[in-house]
Amino acid sequence: MPDDPPRLPALAADRRRNTSFRRLTRLGLACCVAVTSAFAIGYFPRAVSHLDDTASTNNALSLADRDVGGGNSVVVHQNAPYEARRLIPTSARYRVVTGGRLRNASPLTGSFVDGWFRSFLIPRRTSAAARWIICYGCDVSLLGAPYTVRWQDDNGISIGDLR
């Protein structure tokens, strides 16, 4: 077999190349683990510090701030939801009526105040014909019946019922 002798060095070279390739791949895997570890260790203090800050911030909130939560950017003032809970019986139905007479409203108030009260006031149910009204700057003359105000504030928010 005249071709055999020249193939032996070629095989040896192939083997060396393969060994080098495997070493490189192993090095790549080690680098992959090292990079992952470096990022994990590097960011660990930042993550725990962030969690600490969040815990401190939450701890500094008042009970009402926590309870109202996302509603703080919707309801204008925290008194309104608590007065609604106090005044409207749990078995009663209510509706939120919005209008242009509201002061100090946030950009979210008009769109989301109804949905937020629906969540906050459960188990009270909403109804389009409800007697209880949560008026957010509404025009009370358009409510369809005499409106007895049970609570109101300076922002144009009131809670009452229709006779």
Place this chain on the structure above:
Amino acid sequence: MLALNVWLLAVGTAFLFALRGWRSWGEAARLAGLAYMLGVASTGVVLVWALVVGIPFSVATILGAGLLVAVLALIAAYRLGRRPPPRTRLRLPRLSLFAAVSAALVAVYLEALFRSGRLAALTEFDGWFFWVPKAKAIFYFGDLDNQFFRELPHHGYPPLVPTVEAAAFRFMGSADVVTLHLQFWFLFVGFVAALVGLLAPRVSPLFLWPPLLLVLVTPRVTGYALQAQADFLLEELIAVAALVIGLWLFERRDWQLVAAGVLLAAAMLAKREGSLFGACVLLAAIGATWRQARTAWPRLAIVGVGAAAATAPWWILLHVRHLSAEGPEAGGTGLFSHADLAWPSLRLTVSTLFDYRQWLVVVPVALLAIALAFLAGARRLPGYAALLYVFGAAALTYTTWAFPSIPITKDPINPIIRLTGWLVLVMPAVVPLVLRDAWQAIDAKDET
């Protein structure tokens, strides 16, 4: 709430005992995380069924649902001849210094996460807008109240997460939306424990802990893991299912498929995207087993069909109540009439997956590990992981493409950042196995 979670752990422990049994109590302790996730998934699914058929929701119902699962599991265990392991002194596992330090870091992180959630206000928009109100409605009315579930936004979303939240309210004794965040802490701890428990005996600590720690410290996980909405629970369930199926690819234990089926059923009942992501996991497994199609594919198909069937009662209820399932706006052929959105949707998906400010380098590291594993000569696990990422990216693209009314943006109005989390949480579940396979492939070549 602690009692509820201990109960879920007990139910899951009975379930896992029926599925596989244990050789020792140490092994049972190691798999407690998986047992807890199975307890959440199985009890959650049964509770959703109970709500659908109108069984009043109470503490007794929660205990009864768990008891039903546990009793059925124990009967199955008895029939299968499972025996409790012999009573021996519980020995602490021997940890390397690296593993001990890593475990300590994870414990410190989870403690800090607990403190961050203990007094958290319910500020997340979807949380207060519909997820938690649904839970409150179940808590106060004891059922899927017709008026609330009709009027609240997204009535078509499956109700497993509100059901779990309502169970937490029941055990707390009130609809305390602040303490509710701790229920999500328990779920997150269960997820981490499940990954560690399953992977610790199978992979080197060097391959297990760094990916897990990397995911934990990402800004998104640090900032949002305890949000009282469905995204993280969905992703945790899918990630554990993906891991269990990944193990099945080379161990072929039937219990792994049953466990995956239960986890996927819960994921599909947690959020609409659960079906999509669950399908990605199963399709990736199908792709990775194409050489064993005759034996593997029917089993994987049964897992998928079984998990999907578990969601049927919910879809039937929607139909009975004449409520839409809120499917994609442009699903099916509708995609073709919005073909112009395909490329921007894909670009959004990729840029979100690689978004350093959200996920650091999690996805690049995963792709690098997969590429190196292929170079090393490993095939099945890297193939499975690669398909998970390819199908996952396609599914995420679909979630934007099929909803033309949602702007193509990373702003919160588009849920893409939340949804990409599933391919991030999958990373510490699958990449350790990929790295192990790669290393073993090189070792095998060295020996030949």
